[in-house]
Amino acid sequence: MKSEGKAKLNAFHAKIFGKNKFKYRYAFTGYALLAPAFILLTVFVVVPLLIAIVRSFFDYRSYADVQKFVGLDNYLTIIRTTSFVNSFLNALLFAVIIVVAQLLLSFSFAHVLKADKSGFGLVTRAIVYIPYLISGVAASIVFLFMTNYGGGLINGILLQLDMKPIAIDMEKTWARVFVILPTLWLGFGYNALVMYAGLINIPKDYYEAATLDGANWWNKLIKITVPSMMNYFLLTIVGLLTGALAMFEIPFMMTGGGPLESTLTPVLYLFNNYRNVLQSSSVTIAGAILVMIIIGTLNSVVFFLVQSKKSEDD
Amino acid sequence: MKASTQKKIGNVIGKALMCLVILIVLFPVLWALPSMFKGRSEIFELPLHWLPNEWITDNFKTVFNMPDYNYLLSIGSTTLVSVLSVVLSLLVNMMAAYAFARVDFPFKKFLWIYMFSTMFIPGITILLTSVRVVSFLNMLDTIWVLIIPGIASGYNIFFFRQYFYGVPKYIEEAAMIDGLSKGGIFFRIYTRISTAPMVIIGMSVFMGYYNSFLWPVMTITKKTELYQIMQLVRTLSSRYKGNYGVVLVATLISLIIPFSIYCFFQKYIVQGISIAGIK
Numbered sequence: 402m403k404s405e406g407k408a409k410l411n412a413f414h415a416k417i418f419g420k421n422k423f424k425y426r427y428a429f430t431g432y433a434l435l436a437p438a439f440i441l442l443t444v445f446v447v448v449p450l451l452i453a454i455v456r457s458f459f460d461y462r463s464y465a466d467v468q469k470f471v472g473l474d475n476y477l478t479i480i481r482t483t484s485f486v487n488s489f490l491n492a493l494l495f496a497v498i499i500v501v502a503q504l505l506l507s508f509s510f511a512h513v514l515k516a517d518k519s520g521f522g523l524v525t526r527a528i529v530y531i532p533y534l535i536s537g538v539a540a541s542i543v544f545l546f547m548t549n550y551g552g553g554l555i556n557g558i559l560l561q562l563d564m565k566p567i568a569i570d571m572e573k574t575w576a577r578v579f580v581i582l583p584t585l586w587l588g589f590g591y592n593a594l595v596m597y598a599g600l601i602n603i604p605k606d607y608y609e610a611a612t613l614d615g616a617n618w619w620n621k622l623i624k625i626t627v628p629s630m631m632n633y634f635l636l637t638i639v640g641l642l643t644g645a646l647a648m649f650e651i652p653f654m655m656t657g658g659g660p661l662e663s664t665l666t667p668v669l670y671l672f673n674n675y676r677n678v679l680q681s682s683s684v685t686i687a688g689a690i691l692v693m694i695i696i697g698t699l700n701s702v703v704f705f706l707v708q709s710k711k712s713e714d715d
Numbered sequence: 716m717k718a719s720t721q722k723k724i725g726n727v728i729g730k731a732l733m734c735l736v737i738l739i740v741l742f743p744v745l746w747a748l749p750s751m752f753k754g755r756s757e758i759f760e761l762p763l764h765w766l767p768n769e770w771i772t773d774n775f776k777t778v779f780n781m782p783d784y785n786y787l788l789s790i791g792s793t794t795l796v797s798v799l800s801v802v803l804s805l806l807v808n809m810m811a812a813y814a815f816a817r818v819d820f821p822f823k824k825f826l827w828i829y830m831f832s833t834m835f836i837p838g839i840t841i842l843l844t845s846v847r848v849v850s851f852l853n854m855l856d857t858i859w860v861l862i863i864p865g866i867a868s869g870y871n872i873f874f875f876r877q878y879f880y881g882v883p884k885y886i887e888e889a890a891m892i893d894g895l896s897k898g899g900i901f902f903r904i905y906t907r908i909s910t911a912p913m914v915i916i917g918m919s920v921f922m923g924y925y926n927s928f929l930w931p932v933m934t935i936t937k938k939t940e941l942y943q944i945m946q947l948v949r950t951l952s953s954r955y956k957g958n959y960g961v962v963l964v965a966t967l968i969s970l971i972i973p974f975s976i977y978c979f980f981q982k983y984i985v986q987g988i989s990i991a992g993i994k
Contacts (some may be wrong), residue, residue: 425819428818438810438867442829446833447833448848449845510736517726519730521730522733523985530985536928536945538948539948543747557763598988650929686843696835
């Protein structure tokens with residue numbers, strides 16, 4: 402009886418490992434090394450996600466014990482919520498401006514860094530990275546200080562020039578400008594360094610050959626620099642896009658999403674509504690899942706584009 | 716002759732541009748610094764002046780002697796949380812990355828996709844339900860809720876796996892002939908040849924924890940002694956709304972820790988971006 406069980410176990414073992422018995426001889430060590438990360442990711446990422454997905458299909462109110470399956474109703478409710486839609490439109494606007502501005506600025510500045518032969522570029526690279534260390538909360542306070550209505554730097558200058566001071570919490574355009582500016586400030590140095598890394602990785606002989614063929618700087622830029630840096634562009638763009646769609650701390654601190662929701666972002670909307678008793682949290686969670694679908698799709702598309710390009714290159 | 720003058724002019728313009736960019740990048744912080752020493756009435760006084768007419772230290776006294784919050788304790792606890800998290804995060808993620816890169820086991824491909832795809836899940840999507848999970852585990856208002864949930868990261872595992880793939884296999888084979896086990900190889904060899912990626916990832920983990928705001932706000936509600944620094948800065952910024960000197964002291968002092976750590980590892984980080992940039 403006992404040996405029969407053992408034989409069965411051996412057969413099962415052989416079925417799984419088969420002729421890979423040798424290949425899998427360290428399987429136990431492998432699982433042991435993997436276990437902590439596996440458990441942590443399961444408990445703190447996968448389980449919360451599963452709960453969120455399930456809850457997005459139920460009508461769940463914390464004060465009633467009734468849970469009713471409602472299918473896609475929560476999703477329909479959230480996409481008909483004006484504030485949520487507005488927050489997405491704002492994020493889209495911010496994303497376009499931030500991606501374009503940051504790419505142009507960091508790509509141009511990377512050329513300045515690359516052209517430097519004096520060693521001063523090294524110092525510059527170390528310094529421009531500094532804002533990347535600062536949190537959105539701290540950066541916002543510094544910018545709020547500069548834009549203070551009563552006599553911050555900007556309004557101080559305007560007042561001394563006998564011009565009308567600006568109130569970033571009253572005027573839509575200025576509110577948006579001062580949500581975008583700190584964001585650009587925080588990320589500029591990092592992105593410039595990434596672009597610089599891309600530039601110096603392009604083999605020099607490409608340019609030398611092009612010079613011999615009589616190419617001007619524009620031709621070199623379009624035919625050599627941009628194509629060689631495609632992966633850097635893709636990754637920077639997706640980083641900036643994801644960052645823009647997930648903007649929270651800066652609008653939260655600078656404007657609180659106002660005036661009239663002109664700087665409300667999806668994450669800020671979700672954050673405000675997680676504590677809103679009037680709206681069922683399932684509706685908010687449905688919105689959160691939509692945010693994930695959008696950001697996730699974006700990320701995975703670019704990720705697989707980059708990976709497939711890498712394997713082409715190899 | 717002509718080409719060399721052109722080059723010289725180019726160099727001068729380049730340097731001027733770099734100086735300008737450095738100035739713009741540092742300006743907001745530099746502008747705010749002396750205001751830490753300005754009195755309440757002087758701070759927004761016109762005409763604008765950078766340095767205070769009268770240097771005072773009242774703002775510092777206010778921040779360091781609050782009756783209900785302990786500012787320095789907050790900096791200390793945030794630093795402690797961040798350092799512990801860097802150590803644990805490097806350990807957990809590098810172990811997993813090594814297993815994926817150098818050990819064969821059944822269901823490897825499935826486990827890889829499972830763990831790797833977690834990096835596409837934004838924090839905000841699982842924010843509310845994560846709070847439920849940690850509250851179910853009785854972790855709310857403890858130091859553990861700040862550390863444990865963010866330790867494992869699909870992206871960091873991916874990053875280290877890529878790096879380990881680049882390590883020549885013969886090192887491993889030689890070590891095995893010398894009788895080292897797989898675990899021994901990881902701890903004795905792989906952790907020692909990975910200084911550069913460990914500094915880069917370690918720094919980004921540190922900054923992520925030190926600057927974290929949303930998660931502590933959701934999970935540390937009763938125990939003010941566990942308030943993380945950005946949470947405290949935000950609390951003070953609304954409490955001392957009219958008193959910017961105090962808010963600036965609280966904000967700018969909080970930057971000292973990340974700045975010093977950056978100065979220390981600066982060389983690794985600036986060079987390392989060429990590796991990390993390709994994420």
